[in-house]
Amino acid sequence: MRLQHATWQEVEAYLERARGIILPIGSTEQHGPNGPMGTDALCPETIAWTLGERHGVLVGPTQAIGVAQHHLAFPGSLTLRPSTLVAVLRDTIESLAHHGFTHVFFLNGHGGNIATVNAAFAEVLGERSLRREVAGELQLQLFNWFAGRRGRELAESLYGDAEGSHATASEVSLAWHAAPATLRDVAMSPRRAPAGSAQCDAHTFRRRFPDGRMGSDPSLASAEHGARFLEAGVEDAWEAYRAFVEGA
Amino acid sequence: MRLQHATWQEVEAYLERARGIILPIGSTEQHGPNGPMGTDALCPETIAWTLGERHGVLVGPTQAIGVAQHHLAFPGSLTLRPSTLVAVLRDTIESLAHHGFTHVFFLNGHGGNIATVNAAFAEVLGERSLRREVAGELQLQLFNWFAGRRGRELAESLYGDAEGSHATASEVSLAWHAAPATLRDVAMSPRRAPAGSAQCDAHTFRRRFPDGRMGSDPSLASAEHGARFLEAGVEDAWEAYRAFVEGA
Amino acid sequence: MRLQHATWQEVEAYLERARGIILPIGSTEQHGPNGPMGTDALCPETIAWTLGERHGVLVGPTQAIGVAQHHLAFPGSLTLRPSTLVAVLRDTIESLAHHGFTHVFFLNGHGGNIATVNAAFAEVLGERSLRREVAGELQLQLFNWFAGRRGRELAESLYGDAEGSHATASEVSLAWHAAPATLRDVAMSPRRAPAGSAQCDAHTFRRRFPDGRMGSDPSLASAEHGARFLEAGVEDAWEAYRAFVEGA
Amino acid sequence: MRLQHATWQEVEAYLERARGIILPIGSTEQHGPNGPMGTDALCPETIAWTLGERHGVLVGPTQAIGVAQHHLAFPGSLTLRPSTLVAVLRDTIESLAHHGFTHVFFLNGHGGNIATVNAAFAEVLGERSLRREVAGELQLQLFNWFAGRRGRELAESLYGDAEGSHATASEVSLAWHAAPATLRDVAMSPRRAPAGSAQCDAHTFRRRFPDGRMGSDPSLASAEHGARFLEAGVEDAWEAYRAFVEGA
Amino acid sequence: MRLQHATWQEVEAYLERARGIILPIGSTEQHGPNGPMGTDALCPETIAWTLGERHGVLVGPTQAIGVAQHHLAFPGSLTLRPSTLVAVLRDTIESLAHHGFTHVFFLNGHGGNIATVNAAFAEVLGERSLRREVAGELQLQLFNWFAGRRGRELAESLYGDAEGSHATASEVSLAWHAAPATLRDVAMSPRRAPAGSAQCDAHTFRRRFPDGRMGSDPSLASAEHGARFLEAGVEDAWEAYRAFVEGA
């Protein structure tokens, strides 16, 4: 059930039986020679939509732009300042809490968002703690689809070390499955990209990683793999979501 | 051509022949008894995607949440504070300008965004004016699909006064065409909703407009109408976009 | 009755019989060869003061600086960033609401302020909507004196197309009437300035509009006309104000 | 010469012979039983205008609202948050610096503004220091008219200890002289108000100072005194201004 | 009693008998040829710790970085923007108020902080005034150790005019006493530094004050003097603190 496809009466009815919602969050940034710019948003979005249909969980709109300043030396990459994303997440969470949602689960596709999403959680909860408001009802969780156990195991079995850490074969596979029009047949040179740290500015990043990949060989990707990553991702996310809403 | 579906090399190639981009912007808010919450994002998105494919214009990711504080008394409506949306648009425009885009065209589906988008334009341009930076290359434009001539004429011919101003038959039709799963058959009572001003807080809005509609009878909507609004919208937007990029 | 001229006890007494207030808002920016920099503030201020005296309405201090980044290439023009003006209006409105004012009516003289004032309204109301606070009592309205029916008709009858859209004969006339010391006898060359869009940075604006005028011939202005625009403006504004406070 | 009354060509000509400007800044807040709410703005404004005419110095628009949170328990008092006023002053100063003004002199009428104006100076200068920009040309100064030597001596001679520290006889006299319509004949009870600290919230302030005065007996005020305070104030301010622009 | 050395149960017990706390605040900035960068933090810190031990007052963590933009042309100087320090103080005060502290006493070692600390007080109190919250319990005070009567008299007797206003012999003495490792034997040239205003950017400051001192001869400093300044400072601060907590 997608929030954007529901009427407000349907949301009202949903809130009578559930208080949780899943929000996909990604990035619009280069993903090497054969990965689409939207990879980090397409992946959690397709997992969230599939999970939402299978298990009747409401899925909110996808936050398609994230914190990707280090990718700005590649044309088309977009970034929000962390302080901007904190404000976006604060407003979104406050809107949901206003309606009575108590469990907001962010399904994330971009490592660069992790710090800022967690900072946003502390910003929102801190406002409530300072006001002595009993916010116990509001629970916030971040789940990175790419770090789920099943997905990790599948990537290990398919690609081993060639999975890498950015523009990986696993995420490109899943993006291709989610949006077949994005499939590209591109030879990689070198086959595996250099590895290193992404904690730097855009200029340095491009010097370190000339075609945008980090340690990966995404020429191993395939839409068929993507279908398997979707299954793994849905199971990983569903397990995490259930533990979340059934938790505290 | 969708930015999220392109590789960075494709964006690089695009920038050698063009400097303009279209960014759909909408809202996630109640649209009465039969309109989906995502109506205001679905409409400009489908117009932009169709236009992009037909005319080879790059289309960026959709901003799905807008300024909709007056809808918060209806479950599921989300809002950004205007100051938050200004920050989002600033970062997005600065990212694009960084890559050499000179014409950023926002295709908007939500009246409540108009003031804030224009304020964001002044915020971005003002930074450049104060820095004595020759920003003449950066042009910003807002186009509201629902105010296009062809779309207005079509709505007038199909619905006359029953079009109204929120949860209108035209936008519901277009949303249904864009996302057929959102079609709902709901009787309206009264047939036409009361009219009035939306410049108020959420509590007052709901008192004025009990089921969320403003002056409209969206039971007149149909997916077939939606296909016609799509054509009208694409022509209206293309005309505006060409005038924009060929202008100053 | 001007707030700045009243004692607090007089404001206290006013609040026992009325809950509305008028706030003039303008700009300090170039107005072509014969218009004073303060035109956009002088015009709504004189209308507000006259209206206030005639009808016993409280008039607050004038916000003399607005959003005028596009005028910065002309010496003396001042601008606030939109985000700054939002903060100013938020604090001002919150101060007034604190005292029990329920109807805050901004009488505006500058087109460049419109977006930001409306964004500020959404910022203020949105805070209340998110807090589930019943803010129905707080009503906010923007009225642009230059768009009033009577004023428009008078300008049309006096100047026709030569009225233009910035440094117009009507606003220069009214400023001269309000502050006779500002009257200047300057020949215009060309008689009518070029027309075009002001949505651009300061550098581009000056290139488009070399002496600052947009489509106007303010050599047609006169203080006598100004007296007539004052009458028209007071009637237009009074009509709008009454509809506002007697409305919702 | 008032900026609001000048054309941009006149400002351009002024900048060829001078680089300084005076900006009056005040507050809109209760001033006891017989002082107008606008006292703190009217006083520096009338001094600045007189000084400007006599000595050919440009005078910008008055900032009529200041930091006056402690007066909010008296109807009609307005406040800006300090962070808002910092933003206003930053934008104003940056606009002026953009035009080549190098000496910006704030003529202040409200003690509650002092800290924030000085913080704003550090904010503006700090941006330049961090950017390694040679900002030596930009000089900022705050002058409190009520602390000028001549004015202090006059108040001492006229009122002695009954001058007090808020709603003083000197400022009420000057406001009455500047705006004769504000003259009120009100008996004070007690003759001299209690003294104390204003560093507190609005509730506490009103408890400490029931009619708004702090240590003063403004029933001693007169418009004739005001004329003398104007002369003293103009001399004090002119001396300070000359030292400022002829200094570093 | 230092907050950082206490357990939460000890703070809980403290709050049963007292509601005041002392917060040292300083700066990290050049202090001329023989003064340590941390002088402005070391001085109030050692006074606060000594006072706290003698009189059983709780002392919070030291804010070691202040507003010191004018010192940035000397290596190692750090600054916060005033708006940043306002946010830090706001969060700190709100945290303390949350626990029931009613009297927060800032013991300051840096003149450049004064404006911003007072602006922060108005920011915090203003939020409460606008919310109509009875904040009377929350009292905020700034005390500058270097302006205490006893300390001033001691400096006058020891150094006369050679005390100066930055990198003074008194503060260097106290810093040396607090942290003996910072003692440096450096000849001054000239003996007394030039005097002047520090209200300028970093570039100008260094031009005016080539070795960082302002009007001082800190070669007169000694750790023995420092011990005497500590005694004077503790007495001055204790007197001020007692008046504060026993006041309103």
Add this chain to the structure above:
Amino acid sequence: MRLQHATWQEVEAYLERARGIILPIGSTEQHGPNGPMGTDALCPETIAWTLGERHGVLVGPTQAIGVAQHHLAFPGSLTLRPSTLVAVLRDTIESLAHHGFTHVFFLNGHGGNIATVNAAFAEVLGERSLRREVAGELQLQLFNWFAGRRGRELAESLYGDAEGSHATASEVSLAWHAAPATLRDVAMSPRRAPAGSAQCDAHTFRRRFPDGRMGSDPSLASAEHGARFLEAGVEDAWEAYRAFVEGA
């Protein structure tokens, strides 16, 4: 070498041979029945000071307050909003970069700071990436002393599972060693505290962790252990610091 103890000439000399600096960052928050509130600042501070002396690395002032909103239900805990801490770190890093420091190494003692410190890094680097500034010289790193290999191994060998995750025996030991006055002999009940997640508001945190500990038995702590943790921590940090400054 501590920045606060150095003169500016000494910093200038340091910058001729090195471009790196270590900044301790911690928190002021409850650490259970026997740990001091300042544990998270005392630990990295003592490691940094020791490392600095041994290896001639400059150590900046300690940021003693961090993001600790979840601890606010325990008296004395202080928090910064994440957005505030981002601003503090941004200003600090910009000040250091201004002087030519290229490697800023944050030695952190508080898990709750991790997200915000990383968000601050992206904020600072993003500004440079957007400005197309070659910021490659500016490298930022976060190192959590409590996650160093040697320290982890020591804790495992001393405490096994009783180490826990907050108010741990290892950090309490190190704090006691750093500040012997903080040693407390307190019996724990239960011996090991309950484990769980800290991602919640203050009210929920206290419900989950009644005496503030998370999964730990800090009655196992001792100052002697602390001396060993100091050695382990210095080696861990020094290894990380060298890799950092010798890296890119």
